[in-house]
Amino acid sequence: MSRNTTVPASARSLSLTEELEKLEQQITLTLQEIDSNFSKTHRIVTSSILPLVEQYGEHSKAVWESSKFWKQFFEASANVSLSNYEQIVNEEDTAHETTNDDLTSHDDTADGEQRTPQRHNQAEDNTVTQLLEGDSSDFQDHQDGSFSPNDGETLTGSTPRPPKTKSMNIIPQFAGLDSPYDLLRQEMKTESGQASGANDDSEDDTELLFQQHTARLPNMDLTPRTSLVPGERPNLQNQDSQILFSGMKPKSQDPIMHRILDKNYRLLATPMKGYTGLPPPGVSPIRWHVTSNKPASPDKGKEKETTRPIWADSPTSSPEIAMPKLRSAAFMSPVRVPKYKSQLTTGPRTPGVSVQTPATGRKTRDVYSTRQESQKGETPLAEKYGQTDDITWSDDEDEDIYGGMSPPKTINFAVPPSKLLQTPAREASKRIVEDLLLTAGDVPDEGEYSPTMVKMNPDILDDTF
Amino acid sequence: MLTLRTTTARVTCSQSRSNMESPHEQQQNQLLSRIITNVEKLNEAIAIMNSTLQDINFQNMNIELVAQMFKNYQSNVLFHLEATDNLKDPA
Numbered sequence: 001m002s003r004n005t006t007v008p009a010s011a012r013s014l015s016l017t018e019e020l021e022k023l024e025q026q027i028t029l030t031l032q033e034i035d036s037n038f039s040k041t042h043r044i045v046t047s048s049i050l051p052l053v054e055q056y057g058e059h060s061k062a063v064w065e066s067s068k069f070w071k072q073f074f075e076a077s078a079n080v081s082l083s084n085y086e087q088i089v090n091e092e093d094t095a096h097e098t099t100n101d102d103l104t105s106h107d108d109t110a111d112g113e114q115r116t117p118q119r120h121n122q123a124e125d126n127t128v129t130q131l132l133e134g135d136s137s138d139f140q141d142h143q144d145g146s147f148s149p150n151d152g153e154t155l156t157g158s159t160p161r162p163p164k165t166k167s168m169n170i171i172p173q174f175a176g177l178d179s180p181y182d183l184l185r186q187e188m189k190t191e192s193g194q195a196s197g198a199n200d201d202s203e204d205d206t207e208l209l210f211q212q213h214t215a216r217l218p219n220m221d222l223t224p225r226t227s228l229v230p231g232e233r234p235n236l237q238n239q240d241s242q243i244l245f246s247g248m249k250p251k252s253q254d255p256i257m258h259r260i261l262d263k264n265y266r267l268l269a270t271p272m273k274g275y276t277g278l279p280p281p282g283v284s285p286i287r288w289h290v291t292s293n294k295p296a297s298p299d300k301g302k303e304k305e306t307t308r309p310i311w312a313d314s315p316t317s318s319p320e321i322a323m324p325k326l327r328s329a330a331f332m333s334p335v336r337v338p339k340y341k342s343q344l345t346t347g348p349r350t351p352g353v354s355v356q357t358p359a360t361g362r363k364t365r366d367v368y369s370t371r372q373e374s375q376k377g378e379t380p381l382a383e384k385y386g387q388t389d390d391i392t393w394s395d396d397e398d399e400d401i402y403g404g405m406s407p408p409k410t411i412n413f414a415v416p417p418s419k420l421l422q423t424p425a426r427e428a429s430k431r432i433v434e435d436l437l438l439t440a441g442d443v444p445d446e447g448e449y450s451p452t453m454v455k456m457n458p459d460i461l462d463d464t465f
Numbered sequence: 466m467l468t469l470r471t472t473t474a475r476v477t478c479s480q481s482r483s484n485m486e487s488p489h490e491q492q493q494n495q496l497l498s499r500i501i502t503n504v505e506k507l508n509e510a511i512a513i514m515n516s517t518l519q520d521i522n523f524q525n526m527n528i529e530l531v532a533q534m535f536k537n538y539q540s541n542v543l544f545h546l547e548a549t550d551n552l553k554d555p556a
Binding site for chain 1: 489492493496497499500503504506507510511513514517518520521522523524525526527528530531532534535
C-alpha cells in the first residue's frame with residue numbers, strides 16, 4: 001500500500017521536477033529572447049538610427065544655412081534680434097504649466113502625448129505672432145497701410161478690417177478644427193475681433209482702436225486668470241500676445257518654442273538698438289506711416305511710443321534719426337539776398353567750398369548789412385567809391401576795400417561778441433564738411449582762399465576760444 | 466528599461482534563493498548579465514541619440530522660426546490680396 005501510495009507520490013514529485021525543469025527552460029528561453037531583443041534594439045539603434053539622425057542633423061544644418069538669410073531678413077525688417085535660449089523649468093513656470101494642463105484637459109486631450117504638440121503649436125503661434133505682427137490681422141493692416149498710403153489707417157492698428165472682424169466674431173471659439181495651429185489662429189483672430197468688436201461701435205479709427213487695445217492689454221496682464229469668464233479658455237497665448245502687443249518686456253515670459261522634459265526653449269526677441277543696417281527712411285512705406293502720423297496726433301504718437309510693440313520700434317520712426325543734411329541752416333545766412341545766394345551757388349554747390357571760412361560768410365553778411373544800412377541811410381559805400389554791389393562783393397576779398405573804409409564801417413566789422421560766439425560753430429561745421437569733401441575727392445576752389453580770410457580766421461578763433 | 470532591469474534583478478535574487486542547485490542558474494545568470502550589458506549599451510546609444518537630437522532640435526528651432534514667419538507672411542499677403550481684390554489665380 002505504502003508502495004502504491006509512494007509510487008504516485010514519486011511520480012508526482014517527478015512530474016513536479018519536470019515541471020520545474022520546464023519552467024526553468026522557459027525562463028531561460030524568455031531571458032534569451034529578452035537578451036536577443038535588447039541586442040537587436042541596440043544594433044538597430046547604433047547601426048541604422050544613429051547614422052540617420054546624424055544625416056538628419058547635417059541636412060537640417062544645410063537647411064539652416066540656406067534659411068539663415070531669411071531669418072536675418074525678417075529680423076532686420078522687424079528690427080529685433082531673435083535668439084533661442086534654454087530655460088530650466090522652475091517654480092515660476094509651474095503656474096504656466098498648470099494653465100497649460102487646464103487648457104489641454106479642456107480640449108479633451110487627456111493623452112500626455114497629445115499635450116506636447118499642443119503646447120508646441122501654441123508656442124509656435126505665439127512666436128510667430130511676436131515676430132512679425134503680433135496678430136496676423138495686425139500685420140494685414142500694416143500691409144494695407146503700406147499699399148494704400150492715402151487711407152487714414154495707421155500701420156500700428158491692431159484691428160482687422162471691420163467685415164472680417166464681424167464675421168470672426170460669430171465664429172465660435174470651440175468649433176472643431178483640423179489642427180491645433182488652426183484652432184489657435186482662429187482663437188487669436190477671435191480675440192482681436194472681440195477687442196475690435198467692442199470698439200467698433202464707438203469709432204472706426206484703427207489707430208484709436210489700437211490705443212484702446214494696447215491700453216487694455218497691460219491691465220489684462222495684471223489681472224489674474226481667475227478673473228476670466230469661467231467658460232472662457234484661459235490661454236497662455238492670450239497672455240503672451242498681451243505682452244507682445246503692449247511692447248512691454250515680458251517678465252521672463254518669452255514665448256515657448258519647445259518644452260522638452262524639464263527644459264523650456266524660449267524665444268528671446270530683443271529690439272535692436274542703434275541699428276544702422278536699415279535702408280534710409282522713405283524706402284519702407286510702413287515706417288513712413290508711423291512717422292507721418294505722429295505730427296497729426298502728437299498725443300497719440302506719444303502714447304504709441306510708450307506702448308509700441310517691440311517690432312515696431314524702428315529707428316526711423318523716431319524723429320531724432322533724421323538724415324543729416326549737408327546744407328544745413330548753418331551755412332545759409334538768412335540775411336543773404338538771392339544775389340548772394342546765386343553767387344554762392346554758382347561756385348561749388350557743396351557747403352564746405354562755398355563757405356570756405358567763417359569770416360567770409362560773416363564778412364559778406366556784414367558787408368551786406370552795411371550796404372543795407374548805407375542804402376537806407378545817407379551815402380552808400382559802393383556809390384561813395386563808385387562801385388556796384390557786385391564789385392563790392394568781389395572786392396570783399398580785397399584788402400584795399402577794407403583799408404579804404406571809413407571808420408564807422410570798420411567798426412561794423414568788429415563784430416559783437418554774440419556774433420563771435422556763433423562763428424566757431426559755423427567754422428567747425430564748415431571745416432568738417434570741407435574735410436569730408438576733400439576726403440571724397442573734391443578739389444577745393446582755390447580762388448576762394450584769400451589772404452584776408454586766411455588772416456582773419458585765427459583772430460576770430462582766438463577771440464572765441 | 467529601468468523597470469525591466471529592476472525586475473530582472475529581482476528575478477535573479479529569487480532564483481538564486483530558490484534554485485541554488487538548479488543547473489539553469491548559471492545559464493540564467495549569464496543571460497541576465499548579458500541582458501544588463503545590452504541594456505547598458507542601448508542606454509548609451511539612446512543617450513547619444515537623444516543628445517544629438519536635442520542639438521538638432523535646438524538648431525532646427527531657427528528653421529522653424531523662419532518657416533513660421535514665412536507662413537505668417539504668406540497668410541498676411543493672402544489677406545491683403547483678398548482684401549484689395551488683387552488675388553489672381555495661379556497661372
